[in-house]
Amino acid sequence: MDDVRGQTEARRRFLRMLVASPLFAGSHFLRSSLANLMVTNVAAEEKAVRLLDILQQSDAVISSPDQAFDVMDFEAAARKALPPAHFGYMATGVDDDGTVRANREGYSRIQIRPRRLVDVEKIDTSVRLFGTSWSSPIVISPVSSQKAFHPDGEIAVARAARAKDHLQILATVANSSIEDVTAARGKPVWQQLYPTNVWEVGRAIVKRAEAAGSPAIVFTVDQQEGANRETLFRAQKADARECATCHKTSYTGYARGRPGVTSGGFSEYAARHPMFDGLDLSKVTQLRPSPMDWAFVKRLRDTVTVKLLIKGIVTHEDAQIAVEHGVDGLIVSNHGGRAEETLRATIESLPEVVEGAGGKIPVLVDGGIRRGTDIFKALALGATAVGIGRPEAWGLAAFGQPGVEAVLEMLRRELRTIMRQAGTTSVERITRSYVVVRPF
Secondary structure (H helix, E strand, O other): OHHHHHHHHHHHHHHHHHHHOHHHOOOHHHHHHHHHHHOOOHHHHHHHHHHHHHHHHOOOOOOOHHHOOOOOHHHHHHHHHOOHHHHHHHHOOOOOOHHHHHHHHHHHHEEEOOOOOOOOOOOEOOEEEOOEEEOOOEEEOOOOOHHHOOOOHHHHHHHHHHHHOOOEEEOOOOOOOHHHHHHHHOOOOEEEEOOOOOHHHHHHHHHHHHHOOOOEEEEEOOOOOOOOOHHHHHHHHHOOOOHHHOOOOOOOOOOOOOOOOOOOOHHHHHOOOHHHOOOOOOOOOOOOOOOOOHHHHHHHHHHOOOEEEEEOOOOHHHHHHHHHOOOOEEEEOOHHHOOOOOOOOHHHHHHHHHHHHOOOOOEEEEOOOOOHHHHHHHHHOOOOEEEEOHHHHHHHHHHOHHHHHHHHHHHHHHHHHHHHHHOOOEHHHOOHHHEEEOOO
8 A cells, every 4th residue: 555655646746747847838738638637636647647658659749730630739749840949939938837828728718608590601700900801810920030930930921821811910020021021921911019229210110111011010018128938948958059159149138147148239139130120229228118108109109100009908997098099909918928927818808908998999819829719709708800829830830831821721710610610600790698708
């Protein structure tokens, strides 16, 4: 009997170590499965051990996009394809990664109320944003430095967006220029904006985007200096490569003093990001304005001649103020859990932001979307469209453009399926009456 107890406790210690390990950081499947199994009983623990045996003994990682059953399969493929530090950058949250998990888990608290005996032979997944029609409500969110994931970077994503007719938002710190991405996309993309602490630099980025035909500027406001991205730091430490040859600087202090990263000026960092080409960066020290306040929003609103959205709004109060400042749209976002450890899911924030916007401007949401049912739930709670970041980055890292296309098509297919099952023939028919929200 003592031997059995000893073996049980040994298993518990082993499973706790695995769940806490950075090796499993960002993996919803592995981390959540092990965490759920280890807290129950001996039989469940045995199941967890068998799960580990299966993963170790079988080829669990897909080798082509058509082998995937869901978008999470691309996460494991991305992990296999990338150096540890690059995957750590993609996967990381802050502190204990609790907000990353909260974004995902928030959708599990929302139940769908399907209606029956509805003719669903024809399903319309199209949406309109600022007068432009899109065949799907799935928007490709801005993800920085995508050549860290695949040599084609943002160009591959743009080609996938073109093939599947999706709106793409380009990051300020992309590895490809807006002109090249627009050409690959075949139509204008939206431009995300980190305006920096020098007004002239931010203004120049806006005007360059407008000149390239971008119909919208997306000002990101949820990124302050000093995020404690532990999973990234641990991944950097585990990476045996000499990263300093590529990463000569860290502009914010996120990685200062961490393995493989040396300090330096902003101009060295910006040299890898074409949106800063030709600009005087001698006084730039950070990507955010100083101060980042509503006065800056007003100044930006007076400068931007196209649509202006704010990305990072999560409260009713700020949504109201944004409307008062003439903002054209909002994106409910917590930077994929990479900004601060609030432990609050964006899907939980969505209803109050929609209420604050008062139907005057569109509200989008990103963070934690992995299924077509997640998209359905977000639309039911008032989102005009939804953004995906990590899933398209997983597809890109694993298989390039075909991987991104496969992720998009999988989510589109799942959305069509749940729309049929729920008895909703168009996106506009997906209303609050189709979901029940359990207490968070």
